[in-house]
Amino acid sequence: MSLSPRIIALLLACLISALTVAFLAFVDGVTNSMLFVVGISSFVVSFFLVLYAIELLVFREVNKMYKTIHKLKIRDFAISRKTIIKNTNPFKKLNDEIFVYVAKKQKEIDELKRLEQFRREFLADVSHELKTPIFAAQGFIHTLIDGAVDDEHVRDKFLSKAAKSLDGLDALVKDLVALSQLETGEVKMNFERVDLAHITEEIFEQLEKVTSAKHTSLRLRTTNPGPVWVKADAQRIKQVMTNLIENAVKYGNENGRVLVSLEEEKKHILVSVRDDGPGIPPEHLSRIFERFYRVEKSRSKDRGGTGLGLAIVKHILNAHKAKITVMSKLEKGTTFRFKLDKMD
Structure with a gap:
């Protein structure tokens, strides 16, 4: 039998009323009408x-605990610390x-x-990425040993x-080492005064062979002509720019155009x-900075690269206290953006 708060209150009120009347019955001069009034009064007051006490302080809070357990099951963790501090009810504080x-x-x-x-995914990816060039080189060499x-x-x-x-294996290992060092802070x-416009022009010259093969045009646009001075690590920021521009050429269209903007x-x-x-399809945008993540694995493999470039870019920019963002629309192109501290 389950007892509700009302039944428990009724039983306790009857018990308190009976005990009160029983004690008063032994007092001299107490009439039956007085005993009746005291009994009814004590019953009503005790009941409420x-x-x-039971309904508000115990049962209601216990029910809240059950609701809390339910919220935890569905992983609803919305609660503020201020709510706990304000509560004076010990049951409520315990619950929260x-x-x-x-x-x-x-x-x-x-x-x-x-x-x-x-x-697990990283180990699987590393194993796969290492296995491909090793098996390829191993196959060629064994073929030569067998008489070729x-x-x-x-x-x-x-x-x-x-x-x-x-x-390719050497490039992969170097990128893994670089990424590991960046992540651990080694x-x-x-930081120095760096001309970002000059670095971009140098990268354009380095990629001339690649851009010629795809008939891709590279263009630099700045707010004002001349140097664009930023506070950065020259070697690392050049690595960032090279990766982003090279990716834009590789994954862009034939006869396409890559625009690098430096806005003050x-x-x-x-x-x-x-x-x-x-x-880039919308479902891939949140993951392209993960290690070894490729939007189109087969096509990405054909175009080279270790799959670590954007992960390295992200960590280098994090070290510059900069955040890289990406916006993309299918058949309209992709834009990567980040900010660097300006220097005069």
């Missing part, structure tokens, strides 16, 4: 006091403290699960392919790298 503690632990568990998933080395044409061709595979930025603001220089390529 007990009902209030339990909620906050469990919510915090649940978030820690979710973060650990996310990191574990990330670790005597054929001069085949030997040169296979040695060239093996060397290309090992060069690489210290050497009050305290910053807004850097934009825009292409007029096929764009």
